[in-house]
Amino acid sequence: MHNSRGERPFAFPGRVPGYEEVYPDVDRIVPTYFDELDTKISYLNEQGFVVFLEPTRRDHSMAWMKYYDWPDSWIRFVQYIWRRYGAHNVILSPIHLDYLGASIPASEYRRVTDEMVARYGMPxxxxxxxxxxxxTARRNFGDDxxxxxLNMAGNGERYHNRYEAWITGDYLAKPTRPCVNGEPHYAGWYETRGGSKGGTTDDDLDMRSAMYxxxxxxxxxxxxxxxNYLWEGELEDPxxxxxxxxxxxxxxxxxxxxxxxxLSVGADYPNLVPHRELITPNESGPGNGFRGWAFCARTDDMRTFLVYLEPGCRTSTLAGALPNTTYDALTMDPATGEWSILGNGKLESGADGTLALPSTPADADLAIRLCVR
Incomplete structure (x- = not known):
């Protein structure tokens, strides 16, 4: 991608026969291009953003491997980026591997990144x-x-039936690593396939399903x-x-x-464990969608629950609570952030440690916090 001065990161012409003005010379950077990138990353950090910085993308790889000194040329550039921005507040990456086609195999990326780390160490x-x-990156490159x-999930089909399959799998994997959905459902993503139009109320509900x-x-x-249109940097297409x-x-x-x-649960936040199975029923809608599913995380001491109900959830039962215990019950409107009490503000668990959860209408979602104080 060019910067505001029309510069690109690498010089031309390149070495790929017939494509010298299409694929650049990845052994020759344009130093002034990175001067502007310095300014952008520093500005983002100043505004409180953590930058996820990926030096290369999968569809660069095959020509790089065939026409340049692989892997040394690739390692040199990735190291250049890691070292130039290694004192900034960033998450680093060797490769953007959102799709396994049109690329060298994930195993080769792992091999050459292993070699790079063996030579130069970690950040x-x-x-x-x-x-x-x-x-998931863990599946792409291996648990070891x-x-x-940082375990990162994303891409592929992005409906709610992927959250548990990808992210909970990452959460439970060993060795333990923090987890994030790095490329989840995007606003307007399914618009061209009959889904919600970007920016509409229905689309907002889809997005909140992905978030919570x-x-x-x-x-x-x-x-x-x-x-949509943000991720592709859309400027001109009418x-x-x-x-x-x-x-x-x-x-x-x-x-x-x-x-x-x-974060309303304070110090309990890092102790939350995903437990969607504690809600019955937790699937009142199709898997390929964003309606009718329920999600839950709980602390192991059973004193704190966070619950998210998509639109169209039926009245359900929450298990795994402390028996015969009073929970402070608050709800939050995910559209506005407004807090309210649930019922009279208290929920009593039964002798079997179960609690009753409300249903949600077809056009509204609900977030619930239950705590023993």
Whole structure:
């Protein structure tokens, strides 16, 4: 991608026969390009953003491997990025591997990154290292991948039946690593396939399913927001909305309420464990969708629950509570962040440690916090 001065990271011409003006010379960087990138990353850090920085993308790999000194050329560039920005507040990555096609195999990326780390070591200031994956980075590169310190999920089909399959699997895997849904459902993502139009109220509900469902499924490392036309940097296509429009869609602003909800439990937050199975029924809608499913995380001492109910959830039972115990019960509207008491503000568990949860209408979701104080 070019910067505001029209510069690109590598010089031309390249070495790929017939494509010298298409594929650059990846052995020759344009230093002034990175001067502007310095400014952008510093500015983002100053505003409180943690930058996820990926030096290379899967579809660069085959030409790089065939026409350049592989893996030394690739390692040199990845190391250049890691070292140039290694004192910033960033999450580092060797590769953007959102799809396993049009690429060298994931096993080759692991091999050459293993070699790079063996030569130069891990980032010196302890920055997390991950990779934008096809479904999960842990599956792509293996549980024993030495440089993978953040489990990241994403891409593929992005419906709510993926949260548990990907993120809870990452959460429960050994060795233990923080987890995040790095490329979840994006606002308007399924619009061209009959899904919700980006920026609409229905689309907001889809997005909140991805936010709350991902975090309560074990993605306690946080959540990454994306939207159609924003992720592709759309500027010119008259059939699409420009990125400065989609960046203003409501769902982006609603992400802050997720933070308020999960951090409302204070020091219990890192002790939450995904337990969707404690809600019965927890699936009142199709798997390929964003309606009718329920999600739950609980602390092992059974004193704190966070629950998220998509629109269209039936009245349900929550198990796994302390028997014959009073829980403070609050709800939060995920659309507005407004807190309310649930019923009279108290829920009593039975002798079997169960609690009754409300249903949700077809056009509204609900977040619930239950705590023993």
């Amino acid at each position: 010196p200031f302890g920055q997390l290292v991950s990779a934008n994956p096809h479904e 991948c030495r440089w993978l310190t 469902g991902s975090v309560l499924s074990g993605g306690l490392g946080g959540h990454i927001y994306g939207a 059939n699409k909305e420009p990125m400065w429009e989609s960046i203003q869609w409501r769902s982006g602003g609603q992400l802050q309420h997720l933070k308020a909800f999960v």
